Amino acid sequence: MARVWHISGANTGFGLELALKALAEGDRVIAAVRTPSKVPDSLKRSDVEGEMNGYAAKAFGAFGRLDVLVNNAAYSYMGAIEESEDSAVKAQFDTNVFALLRLVRAVLPGLRKQGSGTIVNFSSIGGLHSYPSNGIYCATKFAVEAITQALATEIAPFGLNAVIVEPGYFRTSFLTSVASGANIAPALDVYEGTPAHEARAAFTKYNGAQPGNPKEGAARIWEYVADAGLLKGKNKLLRLPLGTDTGAVLKQHAAELAETASHYEEVWSSTDFKE
Template identity: 80%
Template sequence: MNGYAEKAYEAFGRLDVLVNNAAYSAESDDAAVKAQFDTNVFALLRLVRAVLPNLRKQGSGTIINFSSIGGLISYASKGIYCATKFAVEALTQALATEIEPFGLKAVAVEPGYFRTSFLSSVASGANIAPPLAVYDETPAHEARAAFTQYNGQQRGNPKEGAARKWEYVADKGLLKGKEKLLRLPLGMDTGGAMRELAAELNRTAEHYEDVWSSTDFKQ
């Protein structure tokens, strides 16, 4: 317990509510969190900053930022990785609006589980918070086991995924003539997750309509 918590207990005798206004995975150390954000978010920003001046001058170009199905839905045991991909989603959405006046596009590519070595790295302990025995037989550890079992069984074909990304930029193949939207979902799992998320957001908005509609100044 840090000094601030001790002071609160001394002042009030008890704590009933904890509000975490800033957050990172409490059970992965700062260095691991920073390393993943540096690779997944800050490296992306550095590259965007590096190319934008020339793209603005030429008045054309597309910036592809790799998000993930984990940029739509966060999963047990992968909260930090998913948080980086949520950040990519937010940055890309803002970037697309900022660079549109210069004739530029930004797209968040959202692959699902493709048959690559990514899950092998998860099984080895990369891109995932260290296991804690206290979470045995909980969804967190069940998710870890599922990642290992699923490795090599992913439905996504990397060659087809790469082809769709090229077609988005080149206006060819399945993407020819299609309006190029902000997000490019790839994989049946991502498409399904996107629809589930849309339905959940709609259900939440309807469920709390009397709540969110009560908080504005009365006209």
């Protein structure tokens, strides 16, 4: 049976590639976009207005069911923590975290009624490790990690699944806004020559040179849901890392946690009540 996908942030990058992959495999796709005029002609356009619960009802009604919810829409607001501005930080969290929460809450009643469904929440390599001049964005992805980890356990009794997708740097338009000077905090001169401003320059230089292929990344996500390809027969774990850079950071992070636990074992084991 063809699956029905709802994919946010489907104008470009992972969202678009995943939508096209699902369609090529015979699935059906509701692609949520900010700019309908940029949607490829191969995708039917439809404007949907109304509050979130009403929107969810229309999404389920479009094809009679919803099998996969993909929360991919996000952007990065960059700059050192001291350089960040409240209004921009709030806007970053609203798109990357609160919009995800609103959509998850809106579709869960329908998924529970079906007794099946997968929620795919996009985190990032930045959900594993925070970087200079990218701390705000990474904070949103740390939040997505925490939300999805709890969510996966909460919805399992209803036959539902949740997965955290952790892409590294893929060759999408993600860094384009930074290269153009948008979504970046005003610079403070005091950070010149420090890792914060070195990171600013690196983001621009790295744009277009990222190692990850979004078509391959999208294919792995589809395979996770479909139990096909490289994911066929593999246990569906909480996290789906994508990209050699994410794989390296994941291994490093695991090693650092193990080292910390061992290094401070005498400390953390000394703080309980002696009963």
